Amino acid sequence: MSIAAQPFRLDRGGSIDRGQPLDFTFDGRALSGFAGDTLASALLASGVRLAGRSFKYHRPRGIFTAGPEEPNALVELRTGARREPNTRATTVELFDGLVAESQNRWPSLSHDVMAINGLFAPLFAAGFYYKTFKWPARFWEMVYEPMIRRAAGLGRPPEDPDPDRYERATAFCDVLVVGGGPAGLSAALAAGRAGARVLLCDTDVEFGGRLLSDGGEIDGQPASNWIAEAVAELSALPGVRLMPRTSVFGAYDGGTFGALERVADHLPQPLPYQPRQRYWRIVAKRAVVTAGATERPIVLPGNDVPGVMLASAVRSYVTRYAVAPGRRFAIFTTGDNGWQTAATLHAAGCEVTAVVDSRPHLPEACRAIAARTGTPIFSGHVAEIHGGKHGIRRVDVARHDGGTQSLDVDCLALAGGWNPNVMLACHHGNKPRWREDIAAFVPDGLPPGMRVAGAADGALGLGECLRAGFAAGRDAASETGHAGACGTHAGAADETVASSPVWHVSGHGKAFVDFQHDVTADDIALAHQEGYASVELTKRYTTLGMATDQGKTSNVTGLAILAAVAGRSIPETGTTVYRPPVEPFSFGALAGPHTGKHLKPTRITPTHAWSAANGASFVESGLWLRAEWYARPGERSWLESCNREVRAVREAVGVCDVSTLGKIDIQGPDAGAFLDRVYVNTFSTLPIGRARYGVMLREDGFVFDDGTTSRLAEDHFLMTTTTANADRVMQHLEFARQVLWPELDVQIASVSEQWAQLAVAGPKSRDALRTVVDAGHDISDASVPHLGIEAVTVLDGIPARLFRISYSGEHAYELAVPARYGNALMAALMQRGADLGITPYGLEAMNVMRIEKGHVAGNEINGTATARDLGLERMVSKRKDFIGRVMAERNALLAPGRWHIAGFKPVDRNRTLRAGAHFLELGASASAENDQGYMTSTCYSPTLGHSIGLGLISRGHQRVGDRVRAYDPVRNGDVVVEICDPVFYDQRGERQRG
């Protein structure tokens, strides 16, 4: 292993592990770092300053921050199917063998020809696309959009399927603490000691927040000791769960939060079976948000040159990662914070050329730092930054006394004050409140159960963070009933954090507000000038804050500039709406394991194993996997198989698994009365041991479902429903029982899954049944007539129910056995019925036979058809009330022109009918006003030898014999058809009764 040089690595310090060197590549260049580095810190240690190109102008950009707010240093991480675009180098934990590529440049990061966009910058100002690419309209899709997409943009998504696993999980707690800095650790300690169930989430791999970079003293010892003790104590508390690498990205209703745990992102690839990321839904009785604050930059000409960096980020690199992000530093600060950076740099032995402080009068503490470190002070501002892709060359300083100065530096730290991270506090629509004393927005009006403490609440001093965090944790725990002894908070000095903001130093060059979307201060002024005065409109016109970083370093600055341009105060200007997610995360995590064929569950029928072993093709029917046909060797098409299966049923006997039908057990003294109210026809008169076909309506009078219901005993019925409506009918009955008629004594239970049910159909069906029904059970036509039912046993004692019902139109039965025996029954029937020519048939053959018999199914019961429309009017009882009765008598549902069910045959019997074709009078033009209805179901009828169809057509009941066009412009179908009775086969029903 050859370790590449790290010229900017400091000799001492940092929480990196110098004993664990790691190799990685950036744009193919071999580099090295140490365990504990981020990709950004390792790049800086190696002297890489140019990290990416900007979105629109392709300007060279460097690493700007040391955290999740990073707008510039976006890379493509990993390769192949694991390539992940737009990954923030500042949040990527370095691992051995890491491969990263820069984005949005061609041919290379250093020589990017698209940087020519920058020369045409005036054309690319805010609203450029809206104004320019308007004409001609069709050019948008064909020319402009592809062109813009090529020129502007970020990383490339991977093209191969994601090889990694993702998980979704749910967690519950009394107190959720978001952010593990000093305030968060204090909150978790207080709540945990009090006995509450606590979840402490932090985006970082280590707890400590800013303490990891800023150090300090807590309870008279180094902050790092306090962190270690706090984490050790929390780990030992049984109710506390620590969740590092976990970003809470959204606050939702009812104390629910969304969070993303990066389980394996710090590894070259996940361990065996390990998910890469886990999406947590956290349900918290109380939440304490201690999400800290983000330092804000100062907008000034040339501020996007590599080497310009947030002052707090400079401290992070020096202290936490032992990296000097430059050789010669200048600091431009609007408050005390920049001076802390000066002290840190000095302590690390780095050269600080000057601190430029915008305040006319410096606090004594700052003067003391200057004196102690020998740092020159310039009272004034940085007027312009000069440099290019290799970084800063020089900064020009304008002093308050009128003098100017040039500083030769390669790193400029900006300290513009702090923006509390108010996002989670605002996700319910609350607007933050402007606090003039710290010149920042703080949360105001929180979601129920939420507290905010520490820097997120504008408390920028360490002592205050520790106190407020502790109090919030203690109070939150107490509200959840955990008021145990929790000791006292840790103590620290309240350092001064005074600041007087400078938002924007105007000047000649480009001054960027939103680095990631290339929005400048001039763009904001332009938006205002063009009338986009509201902050929401400015955001959309300029795209300020709409990039993947969600404007963490730009939103507040942008609206401050807008306020200045508009001559309003910042609170008058207001903020845009805060929406989740706080940080970007992958769709993979949202989907979890529910992808591909596991998007939805699959339901397996009881005879699946037999069918799979006997040539069945399966089709998804809702969630079910059902046999559609059973191909035999030599059959060239599904139609051939299907026709054979139909003929077998019509001529001998077939068997088909119909277990998917819904089955509902209905018992109780009022069961008959209940069914009378549910069905249009009467069931209370049904004799015991008989089945009857029933139709039920929705409350609005349209047909809802149909099926046969049998009476097993005086107070015991068994209903069947269609497969598709099994769950809905159950819901409907539960609603009727519990809400509409609680006075009825009825008990209902789904038994759909209890029974395997086989249709045994055809002239030889009784003979086939005889082979499996145990001797001693009489299944003769006298004992089991048409619509008769019988309790029998099969295969040597298995209890079964035999129903003499027919969907195919043949002499037929349905035989139900407990589901565990379904497969054995199928196998036995097929084996023992071989001499009878017994044939398994699938969904296709079943559908053909029901069309031949004119039975309506889901295609006809389509939510717009009434019982009358479907030819079921004579079933409707006039002597009782039932669900849907009143609404079914609305005038519109009785209108003579309504579409009725009818059968259709092609006049030229060789033509093929297709479902979906619309009916037109012969000679009528194909227009919507001539529409007469449409074909709902079609098939080739092997029984009749030609194509047949069912359809809904205007006044269909009166039009048997008429001819119309079946017009199908989508598939170029135009067939003259003859209207006929919907029952094509055995209209008198002699075969099923015989």
Next chain:
Amino acid sequence: MAEVANTMDERSRSPLADITGADTVAETGGVCGVELREMPQAAAVLVAARRGETDAASAALAQVLGAAPPATPAIAAAGDARILWSGPGKWLVMLDGAAAAAHSENIRAATKESAAIVDQSDMRVELALSGPHARDVLSRLVSIDVDAAAFPPGSAAMTGIAHVSGHVWLAPARTGQPEVFHILGPRSYAESLWHHVVVAAEQYGLRAITVADGARSHDTDAAD
């Protein structure tokens, strides 16, 4: 009528008969964090009280089974019977062991006046989940709180389990026995349910065994 099935009956097929178990223990560090078992199909009857007869049905069940049926989402156990709350005035009584058939007839007789009885022995697949990471696995599958504080032994819930509706419970405590969670889902969904439990558990070192695995290893033993 409810003949209780003999699970060794070769005509009988378990819901996961086509599924082979899993063992990821070696690949994940050698420690078994989760054990998953498909349970043999117990006899099960749903007892639904007649209108206004919840107390009478409950008392009758208590008399026959020797344990009071829960009045809230919970499970009670007595001997070979488990009584799972399934809604107001509804219990699913699961009967294990040889006496199941007799038991089920006794229930029918005792509740003749107060409840409807429905045989549901074949409707479901039952999975048992144990091991130090069982709760972690459940947190991937259900959206309810299964923490020890909120879901102590004997707790039960009717809830969504990886997009499938079913029951989850933690078996009533027995001294010296490890905690075992049970998942009860519809039979036709068995393979999907199994898949999602396995996928959630593999990372912790999973040993998963179906009823069919048990039968296969039994065959192998016999061959030896």
